[in-house]
Structure formats: C-alpha cells, structure tokens
Amino acid sequence: MDRYDAIIIGSGFGGGGVAHQLVRAGWRVLMLERGERVERGDHNWEPDGSLDLTPFYSKETPYCVAEQIDKTASKLDKLMTRRTGATxxxxxxxxxxxxxFYGAVSLRLRETDFHPDPVHGDSEADWPFGYDTLESHYCAAEALLDVAGEAGGDPTEPPRSAAYPQSPAPLSATSQMISGAADRLGLRPFRLPLAINYGAAEDRDACVGCTTCDTFACAIGAKNDVATRVLAPLLARGLELRPNTVVTRLVVDGDRVVAVEATDRQSGEPLRFEATHFVVSAGALATPHLLLASGLDQLNPGGDVVGRYLTRHCNAIAFGLFRRPVNPAREFHKQVALHDYYHGDERVASLGKLGGIQQLHSPPVGLVHQHLPPGLAHLVGALIVPRMTGLLVMAEDEPRYDNRVMLRKGAADEFGLPAAEIRHVYTERDLGARDALLVRAREVLTEAGALWCYSHYIHTFSHAAGTVRMGSDPSKSALDEYCRFRGVQNLRVVDASILPSGGGVNPSLTVAANALRVGEQLVAQS
Ligand SMILES: Cc1cc2nc3c(=O)[nH]c(=O)nc-3n(C[C@H](O)[C@H](O)[C@H](O)COP(=O)(O)OP(=O)(O)OC[C@H]3O[C@@H](n4cnc5c(N)ncnc54)[C@H](O)[C@@H]3O)c2cc1C
Ligand code: SF4
Incomplete structure (x- = not known):
C-alpha cells in the first residue's frame, strides 16, 4: 500500500489551504473528497444550475434537524420551508x-471578533490568538484567491499590511441605487471584497458580470473558487486528488492515526489509505460526525466539546419591491455592504454586536419555481422577481453548548457512516440581532424607493462553524492553537469547525487564512 506524507480529508477552503502549503513544500499529499468534479459550461447558467437543484446538493448522508423551527417565521416562510423539507x-x-457555488464574498474577521462579546452568552469561547497572528495569512489567502476589493471604505475594517490583489468592477446601476440610499441615511457603504477574476489573471476568462453567481458554479471559471484557483495548480505540482471517496473512519493505534477507511462512492468498494499526518477538513457538520464515528472524542481531554457549540449565523434577506425593473438579466449587483451596525445599534444596545448587511442577487427564477406552488411561482417569476432586489443580513449568533452535531440511533448510511443529527436553537438575542439588522436593511431599501419589503429567513447551515473549536483550555476546546487535535499526535482539523466564534462576516477567508497558517506550521515542525 502507498504511504503518503499527509492525507487531507475534504477539498474545500480548509483542505485547499493546507494542501497549498504541504504540496509546495514537496510533500506527497493525498486529498480524499467525497464529491465529484463540477463540469463547467453553458449549463451552469441554466436555472437548474443553482446548487439546491444540482446533484452536488445531497442528502445521501442526511442530518436530521431537531429543534430548529424559528417561531417568528412568517406564514410564507413556513410554507417555503415545508416545501423544501428543511428538517x-x-x-x-x-x-x-x-x-x-459560493458568493465569493471574502471578508476578514474584525479585531474585536477575536474577543467574543460577553453579551453573546456564556460560551467560554476563547481564541488562542488575536487578529495580529492571522493578518499575514489573511494577505496570503487574499493573494491565493485573488480577491478584488477596495481598502479604506469599511468603517470596521481591521489593519492590513498588503493591498488587495485586484480592484473591484465598477458599480452597477442597482448597486449605485443602494449605495446612494445608504449615503443619504448617513451610513458608510463600502465595496464587498470578492474572489472573482476581473481580468488581472491572464490565463482565465474575466468575469462577465452575470446574475447567476451566488449558488451557481461559474460557467467560464471566472469565480476564484478552490477547485479553479487552488487545486488546479496543485494537481499540476503533484497533489493526488481522489474524488468520489467517502471517508468513514479514522483508524487509531495508541495516540496516532494510522489509516483512514473509506468507501468508493460509485462502486461501493471499501478502501484504506495510510499516511504520516492526517488533516480533517470535511466541514463543520461532517468533521465532528467523522471524529465521533471514529471514537476520537474519547482520546481528547476536551472530547465533550466535539460536535458542540455549533454556530451558523442568524441570516435573513430583506427584499424590496420596486416600481421599475431593478434586476436586469445580466447585471451583477452583489457589490455593496454596510457595517455601520456591526458593533451594535443604539436602538437595541442590549443585544451587543450585531453583524453585517450585504447586497445580494434576487433569487433565480428556477429557485422561485422550486419553492412556491406552480401558479404563484409563474406570477412571481414574471412580474415580481425583475422588480426585486435584496439585502442579506448576517447576525453573529451565540456559540451554545447545547447546539450540536451528534450521533443518533438508527441505520448507518449507504457508505457506513453512522446516523447523525443536528440540534440547534437560536437564542432570543440571536433572533433580536437578526431582526434589528432587518429593520435597518428595510430602511435602506425604502430610501432607495422600494414600495414594499418582505423578509425571508434563511434556515440553511451554509455558514456552519465551531463544532471542533480551538482554545487555550484543554478541558473546553478540542484543538490547540495550531489546530492539533489534543490526545492524538498526528491529527489536525482545519475547516470551519475550528472557529471559537463566528463574527458577523462570511467564514471562508478566515478558514483559508487559518489553514495556510496551520499548513505552514506543520511543514516547519516536521
Ligand atoms: C451557496 C453558498 C454560498 C456561500 N457564499 C459564501 C460567501 O460568499 N463567502 C463566504 O465566506 N462563505 C460563503 N459560504 C460558506 C462557505 O462556503 C463555507 O463557510 C466554507 O466552504 C467552509 O469551508 P470548510 O473548509 O469548512 O469546508 P467545505 O468548504 O464545506 O469543504 C468540506 C469538503 O469536505 C468534503 N467531505 C465532507 N465529508 C466528507 C467525507 N466523509 N469524506 C471525504 N470528503 C468529505 C465535502 O464534499 C467538501 O468538499 C457559502 C456557502 C454556500 C453553500
Ligand atoms: S458573475 Fe462573474 S464570476 Fe460570477 S458566475 Fe458570472 S461570470 Fe462567473
């Protein structure tokens, strides 16, 4: 059997970041990924190219959700949740x-995010380092993902030691409308940093500014996703990537992982791979699932926290309906954000830090058809969607001990992974923070000319984090400052599970920056 220097489980931001360091240092690395490659072409632009409607969004390992229902959801929202089976x-x-399929928003955490707000419950979240430790790695992650941004406009922006690699595209008419309305309200709108190729990279097509970006794969490869921008050059340098490989167990001998067991997703064949070092980066739901399924929590002095403190942000969208079309078929308008209420809003001071507000696209018509009954969907798709534009609110949520991923009684899935479930409840503060941001977002839309606003609550776990958190206290965190899994010599975790708290910004850039840091340290100490 081949023996690798390192095996990385998962090919997302964490896995890609670590692989970048190890492969460039000459390590022999095997990356195991349960999914398939996403082919690019005109089909990505079709309505059914949206993630929810593709085979890449799968319940083949279902996570049953207990206790998630948000009692404040509107009737329309509850109807949509029932149709999509969000339980x-x-x-x-x-x-x-x-x-x-992501929206390419690439924001750094703020300096304050490394010191969790005491108002955010008693999570005992304890970052083992501050913003300064991650700053150079944020620069490296922005370079790796070729982020386009504009420094100086964000009122909460932390210090940076390097300029953004690219400048952003000019503001679209709809973005100018939103930005102008925010200006008139005395706010400080700023440019969303985006991992999109606007032409500086010569070897790939530049962005054509379409409306199918967030939730769609880029048909022309202009989005700087991990497959396009990170893995492709590493494959040319010798990274071995095995898609369609579902890892089901880490095999331990004493205090070391010696192998991983997996199942070939297409043939069902059982597989086993060996290495000196192991890095788990399967995402904040699958990673604790895999660690618990392997019994590794039993070896860790803080093993009780494995799967706990699940955060996901408390997100919603305020949609505004306008008299005239504001959503032309080919006009990218996810460009502007507001952080004026990031650290709180005097109207609701007791809620502490709130989070951010970001522009986003109107839902693609294909998604509208999936979520609404047929007659209503045609009406909404033809008359309302072209006149809608929205603002996403992203409230920081409290890391709670009881919010968790855990094993459950029941049959294993078709690959041999034991059944798992999610328990998650937002606190009143989380919902209050979300609603306070929604009020502010609706004010901006109304100032921009919206005749009517509708709030849609987001129930997904797309920003899941925190389930294998790092920290200084071995009894309250599973990972040390270099994301080493305590109690096991050669195991690291690098995906969004590691975050002790999530801040109020999208997680990917922080996951990538931290993975680059951990990969650098792994190379240096070996
Ligand atoms: C539609 C959408 C839009 C988003 N937009 C943004 C955005 O604009 N900005 C932002 O910052 N964040 C965004 N996010 C969130 C962001 O994608 C995640 O925070 C990020 O991907 C987390 O990175 P990760 O390394 O933790 O894990 P992931 O990127 O989730 O990678 C985990 C990988 O592990 C694989 N895997 C899982 N289980 C196994 C197993 N048993 N064996 C082998 N492989 C396995 C998975 O297939 C996956 O490839 C978005 C998410 C979604 C769904
Ligand atoms: S907006 Fe640009 S990066 Fe996004 S999908 Fe369209 S072409 Fe690709």
Whole structure:
C-alpha cells in the first residue's frame, strides 16, 4: 500500500489551504473528497444550475434537524420551508466544496471578533490568538484567491499590511441605487471584497458580470473558487486528488492515526489509505460526525466539546419591491455592504454586536419555481422577481453548548457512516440581532424607493462553524492553537469547525487564512 506524507480529508477552503502549503513544500499529499468534479459550461447558467437543484446538493448522508423551527417565521416562510423539507439538511459535496457555488464574498474577521462579546452568552469561547497572528495569512489567502476589493471604505475594517490583489468592477446601476440610499441615511457603504477574476489573471476568462453567481458554479471559471484557483495548480505540482471517496473512519493505534477507511462512492468498494499526518477538513457538520464515528472524542481531554457549540449565523434577506425593473438579466449587483451596525445599534444596545448587511442577487427564477406552488411561482417569476432586489443580513449568533452535531440511533448510511443529527436553537438575542439588522436593511431599501419589503429567513447551515473549536483550555476546546487535535499526535482539523466564534462576516477567508497558517506550521515542525 502507498504511504503518503499527509492525507487531507475534504477539498474545500480548509483542505485547499493546507494542501497549498504541504504540496509546495514537496510533500506527497493525498486529498480524499467525497464529491465529484463540477463540469463547467453553458449549463451552469441554466436555472437548474443553482446548487439546491444540482446533484452536488445531497442528502445521501442526511442530518436530521431537531429543534430548529424559528417561531417568528412568517406564514410564507413556513410554507417555503415545508416545501423544501428543511428538517433534513443536505450538504454540498464536490471537488472544491461549496466554494464552487459560493458568493465569493471574502471578508476578514474584525479585531474585536477575536474577543467574543460577553453579551453573546456564556460560551467560554476563547481564541488562542488575536487578529495580529492571522493578518499575514489573511494577505496570503487574499493573494491565493485573488480577491478584488477596495481598502479604506469599511468603517470596521481591521489593519492590513498588503493591498488587495485586484480592484473591484465598477458599480452597477442597482448597486449605485443602494449605495446612494445608504449615503443619504448617513451610513458608510463600502465595496464587498470578492474572489472573482476581473481580468488581472491572464490565463482565465474575466468575469462577465452575470446574475447567476451566488449558488451557481461559474460557467467560464471566472469565480476564484478552490477547485479553479487552488487545486488546479496543485494537481499540476503533484497533489493526488481522489474524488468520489467517502471517508468513514479514522483508524487509531495508541495516540496516532494510522489509516483512514473509506468507501468508493460509485462502486461501493471499501478502501484504506495510510499516511504520516492526517488533516480533517470535511466541514463543520461532517468533521465532528467523522471524529465521533471514529471514537476520537474519547482520546481528547476536551472530547465533550466535539460536535458542540455549533454556530451558523442568524441570516435573513430583506427584499424590496420596486416600481421599475431593478434586476436586469445580466447585471451583477452583489457589490455593496454596510457595517455601520456591526458593533451594535443604539436602538437595541442590549443585544451587543450585531453583524453585517450585504447586497445580494434576487433569487433565480428556477429557485422561485422550486419553492412556491406552480401558479404563484409563474406570477412571481414574471412580474415580481425583475422588480426585486435584496439585502442579506448576517447576525453573529451565540456559540451554545447545547447546539450540536451528534450521533443518533438508527441505520448507518449507504457508505457506513453512522446516523447523525443536528440540534440547534437560536437564542432570543440571536433572533433580536437578526431582526434589528432587518429593520435597518428595510430602511435602506425604502430610501432607495422600494414600495414594499418582505423578509425571508434563511434556515440553511451554509455558514456552519465551531463544532471542533480551538482554545487555550484543554478541558473546553478540542484543538490547540495550531489546530492539533489534543490526545492524538498526528491529527489536525482545519475547516470551519475550528472557529471559537463566528463574527458577523462570511467564514471562508478566515478558514483559508487559518489553514495556510496551520499548513505552514506543520511543514516547519516536521
Ligand atoms: C451557496 C453558498 C454560498 C456561500 N457564499 C459564501 C460567501 O460568499 N463567502 C463566504 O465566506 N462563505 C460563503 N459560504 C460558506 C462557505 O462556503 C463555507 O463557510 C466554507 O466552504 C467552509 O469551508 P470548510 O473548509 O469548512 O469546508 P467545505 O468548504 O464545506 O469543504 C468540506 C469538503 O469536505 C468534503 N467531505 C465532507 N465529508 C466528507 C467525507 N466523509 N469524506 C471525504 N470528503 C468529505 C465535502 O464534499 C467538501 O468538499 C457559502 C456557502 C454556500 C453553500
Ligand atoms: S458573475 Fe462573474 S464570476 Fe460570477 S458566475 Fe458570472 S461570470 Fe462567473
């Protein structure tokens, strides 16, 4: 049997970041990924190219969700939740992970995010380092993902030691409308940093500014996702990537992992791979699932926290309906954000830090058809969607001990992974923070000319984090400052599970930056 220097489980931001360091240092690395490659072409632009409607969004390993229902949801929202069966969570499995379908927003955590707000419950979240430790790795991650941004506009922006690698595209008419409305309200709109190729990279097509970006794979490869921008050059340098490989167990001998067991997703063949070092980066739901299924929590002095403190942000979208079309078929308008209420809002001071507000696209018509009854869907698709534009609110949620991924009684899945479930309840503060941001987002839309606003609550776990957190206290965290899994000599975790708290920004850039840091340390100490 081949023996590798390192095996990395999962090919998303964490896995890609670590692989970048190990492969470039000359290590022999095997990356095991349960999903398939996403082919690119005109089909990505079709309505059914949206993640939910593709085979890459799968419930083949279903996570049953207990206690998730948000009692404040509107009737329309509850109807949509019932139609999509949101009580069982699907996951995105493909080479590059959800980055292939993501919105490309690449924000750093703020300095304050490394010191959790005491108002955010008694999570005992304890970052083992501050923003300064990650700053150079944020620069490296922005370079790796070729982020386009504009420094200086974000009122909460942390210090940076390097300029953004690219400048952003000019503002579209709809973005100018939103930005102008925010200006008139005395706010400080700023440019969303995006991992999109606007032409600086010569070897790939530049972005053509379409409306099918967030939740779609880029048909021309202009989105700087992990598959396109990170893995492709590493494969040319010798990275061995095995798609369609579902890892089911880490095999331990004493205090070392000696092998991983897996199942070939297409043939069902059982597989086994050996290495000196192991890195788990399967995402914040699958990683604790795999660690618990392997019994590794038993070896860790903080093993009780494995699977706990699940955060996911408390997200919603305020949609505004306008008299005239604001959503032309080919106009990218996810460009502007507001952080004026990031650290709180005087109207609801007791809620502490709130989070961010970001522009986003109107839902693609294909998605509208999936979520609404047929007659209503045609009406909404033809008359309302072209006149809608939205603002996403992203509230930081409290890491709670009882919010968790855990094994459950029941049959294993077709690959041999034991059944798992999610328990998650938002606190009143989380919902209050989300609703306070929604009020502010609706004010901006109304100032921009919206005749009517509708709030849609987001129930997905697309920003799941925190389930194998790092920390200084071995009894309250499973990972040390270099994301070494305590109690096991040669095991690291690098995906969004590691985050002790999530801040109010999208997680991917922080996951990538930290994975680059951990990979650098792994090379240096070996
Ligand atoms: C539609 C959408 C839009 C988003 N937009 C943004 C955005 O604009 N900005 C942002 O910052 N974040 C965004 N996110 C969130 C972001 O994608 C995640 O936070 C990020 O991908 C987490 O990275 P990760 O390394 O933790 O895991 P992932 O990127 O989820 O990677 C985990 C990988 O492990 C694989 N895997 C899982 N189980 C196994 C197993 N048993 N064996 C082998 N492989 C396995 C998966 O297939 C996957 O490829 C978005 C997410 C979604 C779904
Ligand atoms: S907006 Fe640009 S990066 Fe996004 S899918 Fe369209 S072409 Fe690709």
């Amino acid at each position: 069982t969570v699907a996951s995105c499995y493909c080479v590059g992970g959800p980055s292939v």
